[in-house]
Amino acid sequence: MKDDLKIGLTAQSSKRITDTDLSLFAAVTGDFNPAHFDPVYCAGTYFKEPIAHGMIAAGLISGVIGMKLPGPGTVYLQQTLNFLVPVKVGDVITASVEVVELLEKRKVRLKTTCVNQGGVTVLDGEALVSVPQKG
Secondary structure, three states: OOOOOOOOOEEEEEEEOOHHHHHHHHHHHOOOOHHHOOHHHHHOOOOOOOOOOHHHHHHHHHHHHHHOOOOOOOEEEEEEEEEOOOOOOOOEEEEEEEEEEEOOOOEEEEEEEEEOOOOOEEEEEEEEEEOOOOO
């Protein structure tokens, strides 16, 4: 396990969500749900306007894990997600991870959260990852 990992260590990254993000995500996944693209459809829903795919915010967590903490070479084993508040185009989402447990066999448990520009938690959960050997 990386020698520099310790409980309480955190990392984060922020991104403004754009219409292009929704279009690219839909192109990759095939998820063209009208809840993300059709204002007329959305006017009749609880949200009243298009919302971003929840997995876009979840993907931001993946970016932090893979590039910052634990970093390159890390492999996802599990991820729980609680979608709490919708993300809309224009929102700035900050994805954060925190080391909460160091386990055997190079496994690490992480607290994962995404908050919007108003400090509202839009998503939370927990990840279990395998970190590469230091070398």
